Each structure stands twice: as structure tokens, then as C-alpha cells.
Amino acid sequence: MAYLELRGLSKSFPGVIALDGVDFAAVEGEIHALVGANGAGKSTLINLLSGVYAPDSGDIRLAGRAVAFATPRAAQDHGVATVYQEFSSVAALTVAENVFLGHEPARPAGLLDRRALRARTQALLDRHHLPLDPDTPVGDLSVAQQQLVEIARALSRAARVLILDEPTAVLAGHEREILFRIITGLAGAGLTILYVSHRLEEVFEIADRVTVLRDGRKMATLATAETDQAGLVRLMIGHDIRQAAALPAVAADAETVLDATYHSAGRVSRFTLRAGEILGVAGLVGAGRSRLARTLIGLGAPSGITMTLAGRAVRIGSPREALAQGIVYLTEDRKRDGLFANLDILANTTAAALAEVSRWGVIDGRAERRLGAGVLDRLRLIGRGLDDPARELSGGNQQKVLIGRALLCRPRVLICDEPTRGIDVGAKEEIYRILIDLAARGVGIVFISSELKELLAATHRLVVMRDGYIVARMASREASEEMVLRAASGLAA
Secondary structure (H helix, E strand, O other): OOOEEEEEEEEEEOOEEEEEEEEEEEOOOOEEEEEEOOOOOHHHHHHHHOOOOOOOEEEEEEOOEEEOOOOHHHHHHOOEEEEOOOOOOOOOOEHHHHHOOOOOOEOOOOOEOHHHHHHHHHHHHHHOOOOOOOOOEHHHOOHHHHHHHHHHHHHOOOOOEEEEEOOOOOOOHHHHHHHHHHHHHHHHOOOEEEEEOOOHHHHHHHOOEEEEEEOOEEEEEEEHHHOOHHHHHHHHHOOOOOOOOOOOOOOOOOOEEEEEEEEEOOEEEEEEEEOOOEEEEEOOOOOOHHHHHHHHOOOOOHHHEEEEEOOEEEOOOOHHHHHHOOEEEEOOOHHHHHOOOOOEHHHHHHOOOHHHHEEOOEEOHHHHHHHHHHHHHHOOOOOOOOOOEHHHOOHHHHHHHHHHHHHHOOOOEEEEEOOOOOOOHHHHHHHHHHHHHHHHOOOEEEEEOOOHHHHHHHOOEEEEEEOOEEEEEEEHHHOOHHHHHHHHHOOOO
16 A cells, blocks of 8 residues: 555646646655656645645545645654755754754753753664764765755654655765665665656666656656656657757857966966857866856956956956856856845846846836846746746746846856756756857857766867866767766876
């Protein structure tokens, strides 16, 4: 019998049916993947199971009994725990203090029992083979270790169902392997794992079964051993994904829009970017790719770089100056550094173009709506309305909002740092289409990514970074994943 079961679950928001009569079942000890394209309903389903929303109709059942979660705390009390992509730990507190935050062991007088706190934490970590020290401040941990703290906190409430939302989005390869061993161990101990991911190769590596959502409906539940990535993509987006992007050719006489000489770790690197070119930047975690991008927009040491734009020497000391020169940066962390989470979609889109929609310092609401709606229509934004909070959008749509903001700045150079991180294959295809369209219009694009397949498919040239400087250059069509990895790892060709 299924331990977790959804029967006819539906949820609507103004103008949008987010979930439409979804049936779903997962058994004890199973790792069950949940996949779907942009706006498919994955986040809504997670929020219903986590007690963030209440369903409009349908039932949630645990061990055959119907349950209702009025709050996230109620879901936790029923043994349903969610580990979100964005961590919620308190950096200044220790591992133990974070794990039992909100239900700490106390002495009769109501004071925190630190000895019991540490003992319970150590027992929990030992039981689930989580390699953490209870006394370490979370702020001193790596990203991968912080994620384990989130999992430990979920387990501290005797979770029977563990929902993992994009758990590997910010992990390196060896960190992912450690996480997978832990997840497999938890399933072996009888937990029901709901694994939500856009990385289909991971689904086949770790999941027993997979359920596909599209437009709020369940398309199928399949054993991973009985399908393949191409089959899932067809179910997710209704057609096969293109294997390579149709890149426009860079004109032989195209202007060099950016020429940069970059000083790092005692080494000098130089790269150029032409109008209409998509330049990929590859490298392992810590190679310095994001540091280079931020230096280009004035967030690094001014002495670390010399630049010319269209043949004219420039000195950029801040992102504002970069924007004035036509250099626009899309951050790798859209939720922390990109979005104004509490503002609506329209305000987020037009945030960098207020001068165009203002008179005497007062925003013209009609002009702002006309400008924002125009660019978002072009990007095919799937949302509930321009007045809805940006935080409620899916990852792919949040990225489109940031791209819309960038387009309103009329960039000559667009720097995209991990633009497809945390979004599904359908949304990725749309992001590629947008970038290719911009390149066709003459924009020079710097494309930073940890996914080698997309760098090889969606760029004209590649530079590979290691230890803060460029170690290799190659034409993308002539390169291979092995060539890039060898250069990034410092191995001989």
C-alpha cells in the first residue's frame, strides 16, 4: 500500500489552474522523482504537501488516512518535511542549534539543555550517517554541509516523508555523490523520498519511479528502468528537445564590443567578445568564473582589469557605471542578488529602467505597465499577472523576469552567470532561444555555465578557467566535454 497518496488534488490561483485533479502515490522506502516543465505545477504540489497552501479539492493521505495541513508546522507534525533549494539555517548558530531550532530540549525551568541538545544531535547524525560536527557554526560549513543540516533538521521531527527540492542545484560532483549515498540510505531505512529535480540524468541515477507533470496535470508515472530521458522530455513539454542550438553566424567583420585583460593570482588573461557572439566560460567550482563576471561590472578590484568597449578604453567602478556603458549582468543567485522578492513582477522587470517611465521623479503607471508587459510578452512569461509577487513564480519565470529587466537596459554586452540553473528542460530551451535572438541582434553575450553540454551546444567559442585565470580557448563546435574537463582540471592534453 502507498504510504503517501494524493487523490484528485486541485489548486487554482486567479487566472491559473496550477494543479488539476492530480493523482499520485509513493510507497515506503521509495525514491520517487517529480519532474515537469516550467509552470507544470511542481512547486504548487510541494507547497500543498508542505502545508503552505490548502487544496481546493482532493485528498492527501498518509498510510491510508486522510490528512489536512493548515500550516507547515502541521505538515511537520504529520511527518512530512521539506528541504527547499534556498536554505533556512541560521549561520551564527551551531549545527545542533539549527537541527533542533524551534523544538530544543529544555530543563524543567525552561532553560535550554545544551548537553541534551548536543547528545540528541550527535545520535541523529550517527543514525543517518550525516558527517557533521554538532558544535560547528553553520556559517563555517560548505554549501553541501549546510544542505545536510537542512536534512538533519527535517529528520529531527521524525519525518516519514522527505521532500527534496532541487537538492543538487549548487553542489559539485563529489558533493552530489555524498548526498546521493545519504538519500539512498534514508530510503533504505524506510523513508518515502520525493525528489524534485530538473536534472533528468540524476532522476535516472537515483530514483525508483518518476511522475511527470505538465500544465498542472499528471501525464504519467513510470519506473525509471522502463523509460529514458527523451521519453520524459516528450511527456514534459510535448515534443523532443533540440540537441543543439541553431546559432547565428558571427559576421566576419563584426565589431569587437569587449576586450578585457584580467589580472588574477599573478597571472594575466585576455579575452575578446564580438558583436553577435556567444562566448562560453567553463571551469570547475572555484575556478573564478563568477569573480571575473563581477569584476567586469565593477564589483571586483578596479586594478584587476583593463577594458575597452568598441575600441574605447573604459574604467568601471560600479554596476551603475557598467549599466551606463551597456554592460548588464545576470547574477547566478537570482533569489538573493537578483529579485526583489516582495515586489510584484512588473516592478521587478522595470526596476532598472525607471527613468524611461518617470516624469519629475514620479512613475507613470501606464507607461510602466506598457513597457514591462511588452518585454514579458516577448519572453513568453507564464505568470498569474503582473501585480503578483515575483517570489511566487517558478524558477524559469523568475529568470525571464531578470532577462526582461536586462533587455530594458538595452545591453551591448550581456553577462549571464548560470542562466539555466534550477530550471527545467523546457525553460532552458526558451532561455537559449532568447539568448540566440539577442545575439542575432548584435548583442555580445558571455555565457557562464557548469553544464558542459549546454556550453558546447549554445556558444560560438569557449574559454576555460582554472585558479582564477584562463587556461584554454577553443571553438565550441570543435571541442568535447573531455577536452574542457582536462583543461579545467589541469591535465595534459
